[in-house]
Amino acid sequence: MGKGGGCVVSKNKISKSSNSAKKSINVPSPIKNLKIFIVFYSMYGHVASLAKRMKKGVDSVDGVEGVLYRVPETLSEDVLVRMQAPPKDDSIPEISSPSELVNADGFLFGFPTRFGCMAAQMKALFDSTGLLWKEQRLAGKPAGFFVSTGSQGGGQETTAWTAITQLAHHGMLFVPIGYTFGAGMFDMDSVRGGSPYGAGVFAGNGSKEATETELALAEHQGKYMAGVVKNLVHG
Numbered sequence: 001m002g003k004g005g006g007c008v009v010s011k012n013k014i015s016k017s018s019n020s021a022k023k024s025i026n027v028p029s030p031i032k033n034l035k036i037f038i039v040f041y042s043m044y045g046h047v048a049s050l051a052k053r054m055k056k057g058v059d060s061v062d063g064v065e066g067v068l069y070r071v072p073e074t075l076s077e078d079v080l081v082r083m084q085a086p087p088k089d090d091s092i093p094e095i096s097s098p099s100e101l102v103n104a105d106g107f108l109f110g111f112p113t114r115f116g117c118m119a120a121q122m123k124a125l126f127d128s129t130g131l132l133w134k135e136q137r138l139a140g141k142p143a144g145f146f147v148s149t150g151s152q153g154g155g156q157e158t159t160a161w162t163a164i165t166q167l168a169h170h171g172m173l174f175v176p177i178g179y180t181f182g183a184g185m186f187d188m189d190s191v192r193g194g195s196p197y198g199a200g201v202f203a204g205n206g207s208k209e210a211t212e213t214e215l216a217l218a219e220h221q222g223k224y225m226a227g228v229v230k231n232l233v234h235g
């Protein structure tokens with residue numbers, strides 16, 4: 001095929017053409033704006049703090065945008081009051097229907113642990129994706145996890161890796177962070193959540209907030225995931 005014969009307009013042709021010709025040439029944008037949905041459940045705010053910082057990491061990559069979503073609460077108001085759960089952050093929208101998930105180019109799912117596995121609120125979202133599963137609408141989409149646990153040994157790793165079954169059945173691609181955070185992964189100076197499976201925070205008895213190291217790992221995961229998604233889509 002000759003110069004300019006394909007869908008890519010040659011640089012010469014654009015720069016030498018007249019103004020009127022320029023107006024008529026519709027130069028296709030080579031970069032699609034990619035969306036990574038950061039979908040999380042957080043009862044006391046620890047997972048939410050990682051999610052917000054993760055968005056910063058995603059947004060730092062050209063052509064990729066992080067979109068925050070909360071998953072709907074499943075507990076009654078009465079139970080939430082007894083658990084001393086603070087009000088939810090209404091500035092972040094709830095995911096209104098599982099069908100919205102098909103609009104994402106990739107996912108970062110965040111959830112606190114419940115007995116070493118994902119919280120039921122997040123599982124309820126996955127359980128509502130039966131129709132998407134039937135048509136394998138999420139197959140091939142990359143996804144990562146981030147978690148919160150109260151204690152060390154409380155499920156930083158099990159909470160993420162037991163969630164992998166959700167991705168496997170959908171044919172989605174699990175994207176762990178491995179040791180891409182570098183030396184920070186070996187830092188023993190302070191108690192730090194997170195693992196090769198994804199970012200994490202230790203909530204302690206609830207009063208401990210995410211440390212800067214935990215937030216930095218979350219930001220790294222967002223940036224890393226954005227790079228992976230970009231490579232998968234654009235090659």
Ligand SMILES: Cc1cc2nc3c(=O)[nH]c(=O)nc-3n(C[C@H](O)[C@H](O)[C@H](O)COP(=O)(O)O)c2cc1C
Nearest residue numbers: 042043044045046047112115116148149150151154
């Ligand atoms: C029913 C229930 C079960 C929990 N199970 C565990 C557990 O197995 N291991 C652990 O470390 N923390 C456990 N926790 C503590 C939560 O993981 C902690 O509250 C959460 O990580 C805080 O995250 P959030 O602020 O985003 O809600 C549990 C909490 C509840 C309410």
